[in-house]
């Protein structure tokens with residue numbers, strides 16, 4: 001029976017990865033559901049065969065009475081903001097004065113909830129909210145219900161990955177249709193709905209909210225042994241994480257401005273909300289050279305779109 005359980009784990013993790021991370025399933029949903037229900041039945045009959053990284057955790061477990069508070073190993077800092085070209089040119093000037101010419105890694109700034117995922121020997125062991133940046137809430141059971149979060153990754157790494165959990169616009173529209181039908185107050189926007197979902201004490205409710213995630217950094221990059229932010233993101237792809245592929249390496253601030261101009265027009269065609277563009281010095285040793293101010297990295301900045309009513313289709 002243990003052999004069958006191991007085989008079901010292997011198949012379900014693989015099918016889940018293909019569907020929710022690669023967005024290219026190799027089997028129909030019915031096949032996935034059939035195997036998942038076989039595993040649920042086995043775990044009910046043989047409870048000691050159920051492990052914390054079993055694919056059956058995706059449906060949620062017993063409700064918590066409260067969230068445990070946990071200190072982050074290193075603070076989850078916020079990003080400094082830029083609101084126009086002058087701010088971006090000033091940022092570029094400070095960087096070049098500090099470390100000379102650099103190329104930038106530029107990413108969409110997902111409008112969700114920052115979370116920290118901890119893996120030990122390649123297995124997910126903890127998920128935390130950002131909280132106040134120093135201390136977060138332990139929302140591990142809710143994080144496990146996000147199908148795009150791998151329960152097991154392809155290398156037995158022990159490290160912390162950070163990303164943005166978010167609610168796709170389609171899920172947000174369906175959630176508000178549901179709320180309207182039940183006469184409940186509507187969620188204001190996908191970001192608030194995602195925050196509300198992750199803070200559900202009952203992970204079975206969190207599981208119903210169909211959240212998604214993009215990972216964007218590894219806390220201790222030396223663990224991955226990569227030279228740059230772009231290499232770190234590619235490595236995260238390789239070992240089974242979902243990253244946002246609209247990212248672009250820019251040789252200078254002019255190219256960054258072109259990228260911002262493009263997404264200022266295009267962003268409403270995305271299937272999720274973004275509230276800006278994140279610009280990072282790509283080379284990690286130059287990031288270290290630049291370091292941090294009290295609250296924010298000197299090697300990164302968030303360009304924020306002008307506050308406008310984003311049309312959530």
Ligand SMILES: Cc1ccc2cc(C(N)=O)cc(O)c2n1
Pocket residue numbers: 077078079107108109110111112164216217278297300
């Ligand atoms: C260092 C840092 C902090 C917050 C971030 C936030 C996002 C985001 N909201 O997408 C992306 C990033 O690369 C970030 N990077």
